[in-house]
Amino acid sequence: MARLFFFPVVTGSILTEINAISLSGVSKRYGDLQALNNVSFDIRKGEFFGLLGPNGAGKSTLISALAGLLKVDSGQLSILGADVEKEYRQARQHLGVVPQEIVMDPFFTVRETLQFQSGYFGIRNNDDWINELLDQLNLSEKADTNMRKLSGGMKRRVLIAQALVHKPQVLVLDEPTAGVDVELRQSMWRFVRRLHREGHTIVLTTHYLEEAEELCDRIAIINKGELLALETKQDLLARGLGSKLLVRATHDIDTIPREYQDRVTRLEGNEVELILHRDSDSVMEILDRLRAASMKIDFVSVLSDSLEDVFVRMTSEQEGVQ
């Protein structure tokens, strides 16, 4: 398949060791709120990386710090080896950010907006690339329309085009699909996947955990400014408790063997759900014990944990909720 996007992706042995993004001991405090607490991790070049956390977890603070929109109290952040503060010119040249809020300059058309943004990065005569972005994001027909007259979804696409207009190697998408309809969301992901296939590093924050589960190679979970987990999606899904066993009986269930009582997550009528330890449990053994406790089993199913389950469990554990 022909390569559609001719970004100057850095390859070669010399630079292969450089991380796309590197954070070391990053802390930021706002008054009493510790927005980031000694956060350290690396994002490798070419990764599709998910950054998850509940509202107020510190995700946007982290992205703002990367983009140079705020200064951290301590720690270092770099983009493709360039320190975001000391070498801000190189760092920002490598980075494209799609902000969470839909923002626009109401004075200009879509094309003017992109031409200005291109010039801000020192790139003149960028019309070929701008036309290609307009085409790929289905904005060609709106190129000469004032930004005010675009729908919310269209404005969101312009934000993506603005983030890509200087051909950055690292693209950060801060909740890009919030409030976006299904069709646009799917076309947006097709586009972002293509960028990723072509070697670009993608960092995604999203509230839609199924999106992170579907798209991301590695996922970091942060809460209250702290890094709770940083693992591949598979490791995260297999982490700890893993999955559940659903058992339906032919009668209402009133007793559960003592050894399984603390694993019950739901007991309603003739159904019970038990946490299943993937590595140490035998489903057959559990069923045998339930039968031995006079349960007449009608139906059995193993429910795999979704990323959402893992996420909720991890953030709840940090909050002290069992």
Add this chain to the structure above:
Amino acid sequence: MNAINWVACRTLLGKEVTRWRKVWMQTVLAPVITALLYLLVFGHVLEGRVEVFPGVSYTAFLIPGLLMMTVIQNAFANTSSSLIQSKVMGSIVFVLLPPFSALELFLAYIGAAVLRGLAVGVGVFLLAIFYVQVPIENIFVVLIFAILGSYAMGALGLIAGMWAEKFDQIAAFQSFLIVPLTFLSGVFYSIKSLPEFWYQLSKANPFFYMIDGFRYGFFGQSDQPVMLSLAAMLLAVTILTIICVRMLQSGYKLRDA
């Protein structure tokens, strides 16, 4: 030290100029009409009753003052409104994400303010000369003071735009600082006609030197030596430039806001 990225700087300048050009009725025509109304009213009432400079009619005397007042108020409005609008609407992020240096941002914003000031000034002048003949003693002095005046006020607008978080704070800055200092700077009179106390106080008003030096360019006469006004203006723009660039470097109320 990073060299200036002129492409980035020129692009931001172009965007800022396009911004005021697109709404020219509000940003150019309206202030021109307001200045002409001042001229018609004050000129009609006071013509023949007051002679400030020997051989210069009051209406002719008034024109440079009104011109400069319009130039500097619009230069201030350009930077302050651009910044506060983009801060309130969030579009400031498009300027903060690219690798601009503080000096590049400063030059672009000030350049656009100077160009708007000059556009409005030319507009007022072209219409005013239909009403009364105004001599131009030295066009270079006129241009230098127009540029320095709009530069200084553009810089003041930049400071106000960075400091303010709401539109009404800009309005307060304008109403309680810019307008009084402008009206008390000798736009409508010579400060020599004031009682001693107010005369001395007026000499401490930096806006007075903008108007007085500018007026010298038209009539070859002024309340203070023109070189003193030029020195005062150069000092003002130097101080304002240092303050603005430092504020932009630190990202005062722009980054981390």
